Amino acid sequence: xxxxxxxxxxxxxxxxQALILxxxxxxxxxxxxxxxAGITKGAFFYHFKTKAELALALVQRDAEADAAHLETNLxxxxxxSRDPLQQLxxxxxxxxxxxxxxxxxxxxxxxxxxxxxxxxxxxxxIAVVRQxxxxxxxxxxxxxxxxxxxxxxxLPVEVKTLAETSLVxxxxxxxxxxxxxxxxxxxxQWRQYRNYLELLFSPQLPDPVPRRGNDAAGxxxxxxxxxxxxx
Amino acid sequence: xxxxxxxxxxxxxxxxQALILxxxxxxxxxxxxxxxAGITKGAFFYHFKTKAELALALVQRDAEADAAHLETNLxxxxxxSRDPLQQLxxxxxxxxxxxxxxxxxxxxxxxxxxxxxxxxxxxxxIAVVRQxxxxxxxxxxxxxxxxxxxxxxxLPVEVKTLAETSLVxxxxxxxxxxxxxxxxxxxxQWRQYRNYLELLFSPQLPDPVPRRGNDAAGxxxxxxxxxxxxx
DNA sequence: TTATCTATACCGACTGGTCTGTTCGCTACG
DNA sequence: CGTAGCGAACAGACCAGTCGGTATAGATAA
Numbered sequence: 113x114x115x116x117x118x119x120x121x122x123x124x125x126x127x128x129q130a131l132i133l134x135x136x137x138x139x140x141x142x143x144x145x146x147x148x149a150g151i152t153k154g155a156f157f158y159h160f161k162t163k164a165e166l167a168l169a170l171v172q173r174d175a176e177a178d179a180a181h182l183e184t185n186l187x188x189x190x191x192x193s194r195d196p197l198q199q200l201x202x203x204x205x206x207x208x209x210x211x212x213x214x215x216x217x218x219x220x221x222x223x224x225x226x227x228x229x230x231x232x233x234x235x236x237x238i239a240v241v242r243q244x245x246x247x248x249x250x251x252x253x254x255x256x257x258x259x260x261x262x263x264x265x266x267l268p269v270e271v272k273t274l275a276e277t278s279l280v281x282x283x284x285x286x287x288x289x290x291x292x293x294x295x296x297x298x299x300x301q302w303r304q305y306r307n308y309l310e311l312l313f314s315p316q317l318p319d320p321v322p323r324r325g326n327d328a329a330g331x332x333x334x335x336x337x338x339x340x341x342x343x
Numbered sequence: 344x345x346x347x348x349x350x351x352x353x354x355x356x357x358x359x360q361a362l363i364l365x366x367x368x369x370x371x372x373x374x375x376x377x378x379x380a381g382i383t384k385g386a387f388f389y390h391f392k393t394k395a396e397l398a399l400a401l402v403q404r405d406a407e408a409d410a411a412h413l414e415t416n417l418x419x420x421x422x423x424s425r426d427p428l429q430q431l432x433x434x435x436x437x438x439x440x441x442x443x444x445x446x447x448x449x450x451x452x453x454x455x456x457x458x459x460x461x462x463x464x465x466x467x468x469i470a471v472v473r474q475x476x477x478x479x480x481x482x483x484x485x486x487x488x489x490x491x492x493x494x495x496x497x498l499p500v501e502v503k504t505l506a507e508t509s510l511v512x513x514x515x516x517x518x519x520x521x522x523x524x525x526x527x528x529x530x531x532q533w534r535q536y537r538n539y540l541e542l543l544f545s546p547q548l549p550d551p552v553p554r555r556g557n558d559a560a561g562x563x564x565x566x567x568x569x570x571x572x573x574x
Numbered sequence: 575t576t577a578t579c580t581a582t583a584c585c586g587a588c589t590g591g592t593c594t595g596t597t598c599g600c601t602a603c604g
Numbered sequence: 605c606g607t608a609g610c611g612a613a614c615a616g617a618c619c620a621g622t623c624g625g626t627a628t629a630g631a632t633a634a
Contacts, residue, residue: 117583228456228521283514
């Protein structure tokens, strides 16, 4: 089957993505990528005219996957509750669950990786990253608007900023998890965002939690009552 | 004055730091650094045996500066209130003010930059980053412990995770501000952390804010009544 | 059925340039 | 005059990208 190059193309992109998350874009040399992918220079430059073209293809692939992922989770959440606040909390909870399921390779984000080497990329590549960010923000902000119609926030907040906080927490959590080599850190930070939204909007606030023992060993992370099908 | 090389050393480090935040470590070549610093290869390798040694020196310098910065802000906060919760909120507010004062060069964090190129650095350099993170976390967590002794949280939280959220928000906000080219984004996210802590712990919750006009134009960011001396 | 042709998919040696790091020499102070 | 501080040329490794060539699959045609 010398006729289908899509597998090779995918192998290149997968190898490159993993390498970039480990070493950054500049240090992920074409030689290193092709070694990891098990192919040669010829194959690489057959599929991508330049290394920059690979970068663009990578962010575009991630952008589409992430957008689709968000829609999936939002739709699941919307089918599980009619209340906008609950929908948002469930959606965040779904992301939390997914991140809690992660194990070995400490996650990372290509967008952040590229942004910290921003000068290396052309405007189009960076534009994709910016577009992903604004799309995510607007999608969440839309939900937050609906929430605000129903529940006045206990503190003055801008919807846009509050929506961005979800992005910010995710990106920051990736960094923390890499530093600590603890994939669980990401889920824990999603949980903080859920807490924040709940405290801001939820009409009936939970009773204060009685003080536990001296160290914070026995905190109960109550599970969401939503099971996500393995895809 | 051929006898004092410390100025040259500082020039190298400053140029390198700025370049690294723009392009990443690998792309910040020694040639680019010395051009920016206005010196030559000889001077560079007189002060730093290798490029890796420069990396270590940079994170160490930042680590010391950040630790001192945190102590300053904590002490200022402690002198302004006797209540641990207020102290923490004031301390966060001080960071928020400083970030709000930033303008042109969208801020960035050397730690995050290094972490996304982690494989390039030796264990000692990464260890410094990890140490900065744990130190910050423990310092904030200590304060949070004192807060919890007085005010039971409205939701179950781990002090460590909650302390890490401050770090996570800061790191994530740097990324957001770089993507949006908006230095103000960092301050806005610090504010979210203040909100979260207030909602979690403050015994008298503010009244729900009445819904404003359709767009979120007129949010009042009430100023802290604390002025920070220009250092 | 078999010979020929063409486009796709890939190989691997090679090139010009850039990278980190070395070497040596100059100069100005103590 | 000795050495701290630095300039300038150089060395060897590595980089992205090129190019002539190969293998295979299907279309065409005899």
